[in-house]
Amino acid sequence: MSEFTLNLTRLWLPAKQFAMAAVFFAASVFGASARPDFYLADPVTAYAIGGYDPVAFFVDGYPRLGDRRIELSWRGVRWLFVNEGNKAAFERDPEVYAPQYGGCGAYALVEGYATAGNPAIFAVVENRLYFFHTAVNRYLFLTSRETSVEAAAANALKTGCLQP
DSSP states (O other), rough: HHHHHHHHHHHHHHHHHHHHHHHHHHHHHHOOOGGGOOOHHHHHHHGGGGBBBBTTHHTTOOOOOOOOEEEETTTOOOEESHHHHHHHHHHHHHHHHSGGGGGBHHHHHHHHHHOOOOOEEEEEEETTTEESHHHHHHHHHHHTTHHHHHHHHHHHHTTTTTOO
């Protein structure tokens, strides 16, 4: 086995196992009938999208960790916000600010499988927030944006990462 193959296995196997465990854990906790309300939550803190403020991606243009004193429960998950204004904006229209596909990696869905998206690797496309597993996935998604959005939406149902 070459060193490259060995390193690739070391890197991808734990990531794949974590993503699958997160998907199966959420499915077992929320049940199959509640899958439309599925959002990836941090396994340690139970905050949606790792505790990042979903509105900050739009307002500030980069991810910002929310304040634990400013939280809101929506679709069975706790969301954190940087300030009360962001919380109010999310309360008015959460569908606008919540990440697409429950926070799953958008390009992975294009390829037909589910991975946990990384809030640090994101894109706002046509006023929708998308997360990606890697920067390469983000690049590939954005280079063929229209077909990628269609393919990801179609595969979101098959993989359990339904659109919000």
